Amino acid sequence: MTSNETGASPVTTAEEVKVAGVVLWIRPIGPGDSRRLVAFFSGLSPRSIYMRFFAPMKYLSDDLVERFTHVDPLRHIALVALGREVSGHPILGIGRVIAQADPRHGEFSIVVADAFQGRGIGAVLLQRCIDGAASRGIEKIWGLVLAENTQMLALGRKLGFAIQRAGGAEYELTIDVTEVAPEAERMV
Numbered sequence: 001m002t003s004n005e006t007g008a009s010p011v012t013t014a015e016e017v018k019v020a021g022v023v024l025w026i027r028p029i030g031p032g033d034s035r036r037l038v039a040f041f042s043g044l045s046p047r048s049i050y051m052r053f054f055a056p057m058k059y060l061s062d063d064l065v066e067r068f069t070h071v072d073p074l075r076h077i078a079l080v081a082l083g084r085e086v087s088g089h090p091i092l093g094i095g096r097v098i099a100q101a102d103p104r105h106g107e108f109s110i111v112v113a114d115a116f117q118g119r120g121i122g123a124v125l126l127q128r129c130i131d132g133a134a135s136r137g138i139e140k141i142w143g144l145v146l147a148e149n150t151q152m153l154a155l156g157r158k159l160g161f162a163i164q165r166a167g168g169a170e171y172e173l174t175i176d177v178t179e180v181a182p183e184a185e186r187m188v
């Protein structure tokens, strides 16, 4: 069974994880997540949208919805965290690592629903994206973060990213995943 637009089956190959009392299903995003993605985006605060996209955006264009839900799993790791115990199992967070022209390099992005920020969901989701990227041969992951984005800078520090001023109002976060042991190894 695959997940579909009605949300009847959102769990396909999902991993269940409990983070600060919130039960999540974490799984790759799929074409059936368009409505969930639109609903997630429309619930984000203007600040979260700006921190994620570096620009104010009122809605996601059909083109972006298509691109964000139809991903090449070999080049584009995109995981959603669904609220297991929330009606309709909405998206509570989305993490991505997208391989660049040099496929050893990937760019990350991460966004968590405002009401669920600060509970550890971003850390869990981004760590899984990093592990997924590493297992697909991506060696170096980077992303730009606005200087005022203290949450993302703290999250980057926590996950072991090197943080460098990128000029202007941005920092570049970089992590060499060949030097970071997979999560399972780190926990033993």
Ligand SMILES: CC(C)(COP(=O)(O)OP(=O)(O)OC[C@H]1O[C@@H](n2cnc3c(N)ncnc32)[C@H](O)[C@@H]1OP(=O)(O)O)[C@@H](O)C(=O)NCCC(=O)NCCS
Pocket: 047, 048, 049, 051, 052, 108, 109, 110, 111, 112, 113, 116, 117, 118, 119, 120, 121, 122, 123, 124, 143, 144, 145, 149, 150, 151, 152, 154, 155, 158
């Ligand atoms: C950045 C973002 C993804 C972090 O996700 P999150 O689920 O809130 O983060 P977590 O709860 O996993 O917190 C990870 C670390 O960030 C720090 N942190 C989280 N919330 C914080 C806050 N409100 N103030 C300061 N630091 C904070 C903490 O160090 C935390 O680790 P700790 O709780 O173990 O000390 C989330 O705030 C978000 O969606 N922001 C808007 C989009 C964005 O900025 N994306 C990044 C650029 S792509």
